[in-house]
Amino acid sequence: MVTLELKGLHRVRSKGRVYWYAWRGGPRVLGEPGTPEFVASYNQAIDSVTTPDNSRFRSLVALYKASPDYKKLAHSTRRNWGPWLDRIADHFGELRIAQFDRPERIRPIIRQWRAKYAEKPRTADYGMQVLSRVLSYAVDPLGKIASNPCEGIKQIYNHSDNDRSEIIWTDGDIAHLKKTCSVEIAHAIDLAAHTGLRAGDLLRLSWSHVGEDAIVIPTGKSGRRREAIIPLYQELRDVLARIPKRSPVILTHSKKGPWAPGSLTKAFDTAKEEAWSKGDNLHFHDLRGTAATKFYLAGLTAREIAEIMAWEENTVERIIRRYVGRGAAIKEKIRRLNEVRSRT
Template sequence: MVSVVLKGVVKVTAKGRTYYYAWRGGPRLDGKPGSPEFIASFNEAVASRRTADDGKIRGLVAHYRASPAFTGLAPTTRKIWTRWLDRVVERFGDYRVGLFDHPEKIRPIIKRWRDTWADRPRSADYAIQVLSRVMTHAVDLDRISANPCEGIKSLYEVDRAETIWSDDDLAAFKAEASPEVWRGVLLASLTGFRAEDLRRLSWNHIGEFEITIPTSKSRGGRSAFVPLYDALRDALKDMPRRSTTVLTNEKGRPWKDGPNGSGFRAAREAALPGRDLHFHDLRGTFATRAHLAGLSNREIAELLAWDEARVDRIIRRYVGRRAIAEGMILKLNRNAARTGSAKP
């Protein structure tokens, strides 16, 4: 007998009996799984749902999930957005798409939904971000004339411009971290690579003069590279070759730790209590060092695979004013020493 996998079917066991539903919250299916009766009831449920949902938000979200705008996202982004798309359907699934073409009516409802996460501003902003992307999809389909989420202010405001890892921070972290976690943090500070790219970094990506790796953020469309300057070359020499990947765990398998790893969090909390440092701030730390070393914004954009048109804004975000001022002071002092105008 050929088994047929029906996507979305939900199995529920209650009081010793098992029931099957076409989807979570959907109609109950008849017959046993795999039987003609079961398949027929499933197809009937799906057909009726498509007809009923065609003009509703749940139908729009389903269309968005199948579109290149969603399938083209990085895997980690799709995983996170899937949860938020489910929440959009849970709250607005039965709303007619046309209602979202009347911002004066729908915006207050959207804001109240957002405010259910008022105690978690970042979550609240994520809710608006994902809903806004669905509304943009509706605009692209000519279902509505404008995105009603545009102009809704963010609740989470944070300036991480000055949030970089100092040499003392790195030394304190090294003292508490396992060798495997420390190597990941060290390479991040020396290359500016994202955690996902560091996990994929293999010895084959390392050339005679530079490291070049297609970035996960661009799905391989762009590559980040960094020259093998002395500090980076020395760090790589100390890395044990236990796998095809540069970073490994204690068993010699590819490294899986990073921003959300228990090893990273535990070492950070032990070494840097009260310091709001993130793994991603190591990217800004590298940008700061590159800027202070005299690299131009164009060169930094090339190293980090950033869009050159946006590099000035990104540098201002990551490179603190104090760091910029210190770099200017060094340059001015060097110039004064060359011209003989420096004071004894």
């Protein structure tokens, strides 16, 4: 008899004959063992299990993971979304795609899934964001469903409870932290407050990104598809002049090497705790608002600020409202109104 090396084969003898099955309880394998017909029949049985049913939701997740849309996401986003896509596939995988084309019936099921994470509202909303992206992909370009049933389901995290829209670093805050922090942290704070770059982009920022008139760097958040173009105004030139050129990258730690991912913000948090023993509500990310405020008060338009900070133009007004302090915005309106009045 031919030795079989096909995994999981199950042998059954009945009425003097031997029958082979792909696995115990699985489909019967046709042909004589060892023949091409037998191997082909076995492979067909295995494929029926490993290949997703195109009518099931699990196939949508697989298609989205393989899509250009997903691959264009920033690496950090894919790293965070991957586990959520697996959870979504495990929970909804066996439902038929057609069920998601009936919003009034599928929404209660979606809400029940979200309720599993209700103790952490932001986590629940994050999972909904990933699910919604998959369903949007099913609408367009796949055309599998007519509309996204996640639309109309409200977030459960109340952003007003943790609104940071008016939290920015003032010159006094920065001066206070500089009294106790290292010179390397001071350089990072100054550069963030004058460029508006995210921490990840600051770590990548090299001297080669600094041109004659502007800093130009592809942003990590956009998957490096968009560029931040920051004019070299005098204050920014002064910041760069204070930073020693001891590495290809601009920001370095005390041992003169590049910061590892996450190490800069960790060192910053430690420095902040030393400066404010009881803790403070200022985050490194809030330095972006400081930069946006500087640009806004300098008279730049919303579109110009969007180009500098690599924000989408159609959302720049909302982002400006979020990052630019209300007091600064009011002062800018007063300045513009006074300018108009002085011309009349």
